[in-house]
Amino acid sequence: MKSDGVNKGTAYWCVVSGSEIWLIDGELPCGHAKDWGLPEDKGVKIGSHQKRAVMWLNEADCPSQIELTSLRDCLHFGSEIFLLISKAVQYGHMSQTMRFCSQCGGRNHLNHNQLAMQCGDCRTLHYPRIFPCIIVAVRNHHQILLAQHPRHKSGMYTVIAGFLEVGETLEQCVAREVKEETGVDVKNIRYFGSQLGRFLQA
Numbered sequence: 515m516k517s518d519g520v521n522k523g524t525a526y527w528c529v530v531s532g533s534e535i536w537l538i539d540g541e542l543p544c545g546h547a548k549d550w551g552l553p554e555d556k557g558v559k560i561g562s563h564q565k566r567a568v569m570w571l572n573e574a575d576c577p578s579q580i581e582l583t584s585l586r587d588c589l590h591f592g593s594e595i596f597l598l599i600s601k602a603v604q605y606g607h608m609s610q611t612m613r614f615c616s617q618c619g620g621r622n623h624l625n626h627n628q629l630a631m632q633c634g635d636c637r638t639l640h641y642p643r644i645f646p647c648i649i650v651a652v653r654n655h656h657q658i659l660l661a662q663h664p665r666h667k668s669g670m671y672t673v674i675a676g677f678l679e680v681g682e683t684l685e686q687c688v689a690r691e692v693k694e695e696t697g698v699d700v701k702n703i704r705y706f707g708s709q710l711g712r713f714l715q716a
Contacts, residue, residue, distance in 0.1 A: 525559075525566055526595070527552060528602030531573035532610075534582035535599060542588075542595065551577060558626060560605065561598045568595075570602035572609060600710055605629065608642040616640065649675040650688045652700055661695050 527543045529536035529552070536543065544566065547554035553576070557569040573580060588599055612631045613622055620635030631640040651673050652659035660671035676691035678684070685703045692700045 525557075526563055526568045526598075527557070527571060528560070528568060528599055529571045529573050529576060529580060529582075530603050530606040531582055532607070533585050533603055534573075535585060535588065535603065536573065536580050537583050537587070540587075542591075542599065553577065558605070558624070558629070560601050560629070563595050563598060568598045568602075570605050572606050574610075597710060604642055608640075612640050612643075646678040646684075647676060648678070648684055648687050648691065649673060650692065650700075650703075652692055652696075652698065659692075659696060659698065 524545050556575040557571045559567050560570045561568045585603055588596055609624055615622055615633035615638055617638045618636045620633040622631040622633055625632040662671050674692050674695050678687045688703050689700055692698055
C-alpha cells in the first residue's frame with residue numbers, strides 16, 4: 515500500500531465548541547491524544563499539515579474541561595492550517611446543530627466516510643450547510659464606499675456584505691445588498707475572488 519506521507523505517530527488536534535478552539539500557549543496542540551487525555555476514538559481526520567494528520571474533536575466529547583479561545587485569535591496562523599481549523603469549526607457546528615433528521619425526525623449520527631450526519635432510521639445523509647454570501651468594494655475612482663452596521667457601536671465602518679437569497683446570482687446579490695444598505699445603484703460589477711467565510715456563525 516502506498517504511503518500518504520503522513521506521520522502516524524502524532525497529530526494536530528482541533529478541539530472545538532461553537533466558533534471557539536482549544537490552543538496551548540497560542541498554538542494548536544500537536545502530539546498523541548493520550549498526552550492530553552483526549553478520546554482518540556472520537557477524533558476525525560479532516561486533513562494533514564506538515565506531514566501530520568489534523569484531527570477534529572468536539573469539546574463535548576472531552577472527559578475534562580479545557581479552556582477555549584475564539585477562532586479570531588488564530589488569524590495569525592498560516593493559511594493552510596487556519597483553513598483546516600475553520601473546517602473543524604464548521605464540522606463541529608454541523609454535528610451540534612443537525613442532531614435530528616429533517617426528513618423523519620430520527621436521530622442523526624456522524625457518518626465518518628462522508629463527513630456528514632446520517633439518520634439512524636431513514637438513512638438520509640445531511641451534509642454541512644453552506645451559506646453563500648458576498649462582500650464588495652464599491653469604488654468611485656480612488657474612493658471606496660463604507661457603511662456602518664447598527665451593531666457596530668464603536669464607530670467602525672466596513673465594506674458592504676450580505677447573504678445570497680434563493681434564485682439570486684452573486685451579481686444580483688451585490689446590487690441588492692448595496693442598494694438596501696446605502697441606497698446606491700451600482701454598475702460594472704466584476705468578480706474578484708472567493709474565500710472561506712470563517713466568522714459567519716461566530
